[in-house]
Each structure stands twice: as C-alpha cells, then as structure tokens.
Amino acid sequence: MERMEEYKALLAELSELHPGADTLERARRRRRRGMLLRPLATVAAVFALFVGLVNLSAPVAEACAGVPVLRELAQAVTFNRSLQAAVENDYAQKVNITKKQNGFTVTVEYLMVDRKQVNVFYRVTSKKYDWVETQAEFISPDGEAQGYFVLDLSAGGEPAGELWSCSVTFQEEVPPQLGMKLRIYDLSPERDYYTGGAHSPPPPAEDMWEYMESDERPHEKPLLAELDFQLEFDPYFTAQGRHIPTDAAFTVDGQTVRVSSVDVYPSHMEINVEGAAENTAWLKSLRFSLATEAGERFAAAPGGIVSFGSPDTPETVCYWAESPFFYEAESVTMEITEGEWLQKDTPATRIDLVHATAENLPQGVELLGAERRGDRWVLSLRRSHPGYYAQTFMEAHDSAGNAVEIGGWAWAAEGNGVDIESLALNDASLTEVYLTPRYTSRWTAEEPISIRIKLK
Amino acid sequence: MDMAEFARRAEEIKDRLYRTAYLYLGDVSASDEALSEAVYKGLCACGRLRQEEYFTTWMTRILINVCRDELKRRRREGAVEELPETAAESFDALPLRQAVAALPGELKDVVLLRYFAGYTLRQTAEILGIPQGTAATRQRRALALLRLDLGEEE
Numbered sequence A: 001m002e003r004m005e006e007y008k009a010l011l012a013e014l015s016e017l018h019p020g021a022d023t024l025e026r027a028r029r030r031r032r033r034g035m036l037l038r039p040l041a042t043v044a045a046v047f048a049l050f051v052g053l054v055n056l057s058a059p060v061a062e063a064c065a066g067v068p069v070l071r072e073l074a075q076a077v078t079f080n081r082s083l084q085a086a087v088e089n090d091y092a093q094k095v096n097i098t099k100k101q102n103g104f105t106v107t108v109e110y111l112m113v114d115r116k117q118v119n120v121f122y123r124v125t126s127k128k129y130d131w132v133e134t135q136a137e138f139i140s141p142d143g144e145a146q147g148y149f150v151l152d153l154s155a156g157g158e159p160a161g162e163l164w165s166c167s168v169t170f171q172e173e174v175p176p177q178l179g180m181k182l183r184i185y186d187l188s189p190e191r192d193y194y195t196g197g198a199h200s201p202p203p204p205a206e207d208m209w210e211y212m213e214s215d216e217r218p219h220e221k222p223l224l225a226e227l228d229f230q231l232e233f234d235p236y237f238t239a240q241g242r243h244i245p246t247d248a249a250f251t252v253d254g255q256t257v258r259v260s261s262v263d264v265y266p267s268h269m270e271i272n273v274e275g276a277a278e279n280t281a282w283l284k285s286l287r288f289s290l291a292t293e294a295g296e297r298f299a300a301a302p303g304g305i306v307s308f309g310s311p312d313t314p315e316t317v318c319y320w321a322e323s324p325f326f327y328e329a330e331s332v333t334m335e336i337t338e339g340e341w342l343q344k345d346t347p348a349t350r351i352d353l354v355h356a357t358a359e360n361l362p363q364g365v366e367l368l369g370a371e372r373r374g375d376r377w378v379l380s381l382r383r384s385h386p387g388y389y390a391q392t393f394m395e396a397h398d399s400a401g402n403a404v405e406i407g408g409w410a411w412a413a414e415g416n417g418v419d420i421e422s423l424a425l426n427d428a429s430l431t432e433v434y435l436t437p438r439y440t441s442r443w444t445a446e447e448p449i450s451i452r453i454k455l456k
Numbered sequence B: 001m002d003m004a005e006f007a008r009r010a011e012e013i014k015d016r017l018y019r020t021a022y023l024y025l026g027d028v029s030a031s032d033e034a035l036s037e038a039v040y041k042g043l044c045a046c047g048r049l050r051q052e053e054y055f056t057t058w059m060t061r062i063l064i065n066v067c068r069d070e071l072k073r074r075r076r077e078g079a080v081e082e083l084p085e086t087a088a089e090s091f092d093a094l095p096l097r098q099a100v101a102a103l104p105g106e107l108k109d110v111v112l113l114r115y116f117a118g119y120t121l122r123q124t125a126e127i128l129g130i131p132q133g134t135a136a137t138r139q140r141r142a143l144a145l146l147r148l149d150l151g152e153e154e
Helices: A003-015 A023-035 A039-045 A058-065 A068-076 A081-088 A188-193 A205-213 B003-025 B028-048 B052-076 B088-093 B096-101 B105-116 B121-128 B132-146
Strands: A093-101 A104-113 A117-126 A131-139 A149-152 A163-169 A177-186 A223-232 A242-252 A255-264 A269-275 A281-292 A297-299 A307-309 A316-321 A331-343 A349-352 A357-359 A365-373 A376-387 A393-397 A406-412 A418-425 A432-437 A441-454
Touching: A003 B003, A003 B096, A003 B105, A023 B003, A023 B028, A081 A104, A081 A297, A093 A223, A104 A177, A104 A223, A117 A131, A117 A177, A131 A149, A131 A163, A242 A331, A242 A441, A255 A281, A255 A441, A269 A281, A281 A316, A393 A406, B003 B028, B003 B052, B003 B105, B028 B052, B052 B105, B052 B121, B096 B105, B096 B132, B105 B121, B105 B132, B121 B132
Parallel strands: none
Antiparallel strands: A093 A104, A104 A117, A117 A163, A131 A177, A149 A163, A177 A223, A242 A255, A255 A269, A269 A316, A281 A297, A281 A331, A307 A316, A331 A441, A349 A357, A349 A432, A365 A376, A376 A418, A393 A432, A406 A418
16 A cells, blocks of 8 residues: 555544544543642641631521521521622522431531532531530542542531531542531530630630540540531532632732732632742732722631642742622632741741740741640740731741641630640650741731722 | 643543654554543643643643653563664665554654654654754654655744
C-alpha cells in the first residue's frame, strides 16, 4: 500500500475511535477520592479559624415566622445571612430520615446543599438525656472521610429536641451521595466538673492549662449512640454556584493585591486574591465586609471559616464571606479595614525560654512569660489587637532546626476580644526555641479601602 | 478555571485527546487509561490554569506526558523499539503505523500532533514547548523518514 493510502486509512481508523463513556466520570470520581487525602495537609497550611457565630437577625426571623415549615429552620440559621436568605428562598431539601438507637431518635429533616457545602439540619430526641453533644463525620460509601472542614454547632452541648445543624465543606465539589455518621455523647460529666455549666465561657488561658491537665477532668465523653445516615442530594442543588472572573486591586504599604475572581454559592462566597510577584510580603489576612449597591451588607467569615492559604506559598489566597447569591446585585463593594503581612524571608522569632525574652516578635505581640509546666514549656503572649482565636505562631523548631511539637493553644480575653494567647511546647528540656510567625506586621486603613466587584 | 468549566472543555476535546493517546500507545485500553489519568491530573490542577485559552494546549501536554510515562514503563520492559534517524531503509520496510511508532521521540511528537491529531504547527510547538522553527524542522525530518508528502505549511 502506498504511504498516502496508509495515511488515509489510519486517519479513517482514528476517526472511529471514541473513549469509554465513563472516562471523564472515572477521573472525577478519583479526584473526589484523592481530595480526601489532602485535608490534613491543607488544614495545616492554612488558618481556617472559628469566630463568634451568633449574629441574630430579627428581620429574617420575623419574615420566616409566618411560614410554619420554615420557622424553625430560620431560627437554626440565624448565625449566617447566606443560609437565612436560602431559607427565605425555599432553598432547602426536605428529607426526613429517622434512625433510632439506645433510646435516641435522630431525624435528619432538611439539607441545604450547593456545589461546595452541605448543611444538615437534624433533631435528636431522648427520654433520658436532655443535653447531649453530637459529632458528625462524613464518609464515602467505602468508609473514607469526606470533606475538609466539618463544623458541628452542637459542640459544647445542645438541648435535646431542638433543630441542630452541622456542615461539611468540600474543596472541590459536593458528591451526589454522602454518608453521615452521627455520634451522640453524654456531656454531663464534663458539665458537672466545670461548675459553670456547659454554656460557660472558657476559663482564662492560665487556668486552661490547669484545666486541660487535671486528672479529675473527664477526658472522654461517654459515647451513647452512633447512627449512620445516607444522604442523597438533588442535582439541582449540587449544581448551584458560579465562578466570576474579576479584576480589581488595592495597594497598601507598597504591596499590591489583586482580586482575581469570586465564587458565589448559596451558602457562602469565596473571594480569590493574589499578591503581585514583586511584593516583598505575603498577604496573610484581611478584615472586610461587603455591601451591595442597595445597601445589603454581608460579613466575612460565615459559619466560622475565615480564609484559606495557598498550598504553594505562605499567602492567604481565598477569603470567605456571606453570599449575595439570592440578591439581585449587579456588584458588591468590598470594604477592607485591616490586614496582616508576612515579610518574605522573615527570620523566625527566637524565644529565650530561661530568661523569657524574645527577638523578632510580630508587630503588636508581647511575650508575657515562659513557664516550665511538667514536661513542657507554656508561653504566654499578649496581642495589642484583640480578635480571632488565631495562632500567632504555627511551627516551632530548636536551634539545630529540629521540629518542636506545639502541644496546643489557648486563648483568653482580658479586654474587648481575645487578646491573650498561650501555647505549649512539648519539650521541657529546651532553653530556647524558634517560632515561625504567621504574620510580621499589621495595618489598619484610615478609611476603608473600597473595591467594586462585578457580579454580572 | 473551575471544575464545571473544566468538565465542559474536557468533554469537547476528549475524542481528540483519546486519539492522540492511541497514536502514542497503540491500544484502546491503554489509551482509555491514559486519557482518564490526564483528565484526573487536569482536574487536580485546573484551579491553577490562569489563561483558559490555553486549555487545549495544556491538556494535550498533560496527556503526552502521561503517554510518555507509559512508554518509559514499556521501554523498561523492552516493549518499545525506536529506530535511529539514520535507519531510513528500516522505516521504509515498516507499515506506516509501526514506522510512526518507531520514530525518535522528538520527531514522533511533532508528526503525531501535526498530522494525526490535527494541531497547527504553532499549536504543536506550544504543546511541546519548543520554538515553531524547531517544530518545523522536526516535522520535515519526520515526513522524510516516513516518505509522506503532506505539505509542511501551517
């Protein structure tokens, strides 16, 4: 056969070739499974932090009060304007799945789902227990943990019989089905030990270590029941969300940061930023709020998630906010009031543990003391900027560069907001330690920096 | 690029990618695996693709790297034979498909993308990360070895 005939025959053969129908889907399924291996690494690289959750909104509660089905659901989401708007717009999947075990009846009543987040609303009833804690774990059909951020609002105890909620956030997309293992714990031993009761504020930082180390403290909550639910999501809901490229920027302290895109979901909004290559510092945090042209306002950090860092650099590249998904807004204005930088190539903070002195502390941080307690050192810091339960230092190493385990953090409020931070180093033999700061300097804008982000 | 957009764009070019994989690997099962692996890698990295106009080029490059890895594995097992450019007569003796498979790697890349997968010379150069002039030279050498008169213009 002549070469050209061979060539034409080969092209004809190729034109008949088609990949298997499920080739792309197999890759997507594998992507979802692969995602599960990353949560720990991702969480270690970022600082997703809890903030105060309760922000009651009377108008929404009133708006929903006339609709019996929605009344309780509206009450359950008063901490989050995005979810409030979702309730107002009937954006909820009614499910009613009931499971019973050991005298407990648990009913999953509603799901609120979009492309990134699953919110589960459930009710626990018991004749014997009136105050329990639940912990939700989300798993795939083959038992692997799912999602990378689980928030269970019943932590610390909830009265039985009320509608509770928990959520799981996905780095990529919500799968079509999800298993939920709900464990119910008896909180009464812990509540009895801590005489203030389960709703008391946490003890001051100094007392916290004593509390944590106390032999009398109940270290394990008795497990009362463990129930498995299989959740299936309406594809309409799991498809909700949109990615909007944008191009806005601001400059502070000579550092330029670009808002490159936003992702708007019913449950939340993600604002994606990137620092200019020539910047001498990484952007570590922002404080901001959002407002539509009609004056509707949205807070940052809905449901306790503040921001996420890049897996490749120390930069924080994604900020969460309440979502304008259900609002007819052409644009939102981001009003930035504060931020934190981490100087590139900054030296570690050195702490002389014996003499309780420090070098290269981040701006506005003071070392109050270093105390050897049992088999570890406990450092106390005061921050001049009260705020989140945020770690000032994420990693520690000794003078030879060996990693030192940080045994935990504790926070307390002396003034308005959390301003005392305490961390434990699990090595009492150290005489000095080097700590990697989360940030090196902070700034506060004299006037809020306004950036307009187009949504349409 | 978000995952939904990735899925849409990948769906559009999956046949082309699959055929490219087939040209490299020569069997449907391995091509299916290679495509699935490339799509998986693309899915994992699509958030970092800033210029969406390069999606096809980018995905094709990922696919070729997957195919090369598979060919390396086969080579370790002695299952792949390439002929040197000096063995012109040996190429003549082979059917076209085997002759293409026996081309030195850098020539094979260009001829597969250009004449079988249907990319332009500029796209071929972008996918392979080489200057367009280099791609043109390799294309000329490959066509000469294969004794194919397909025209070399863009």
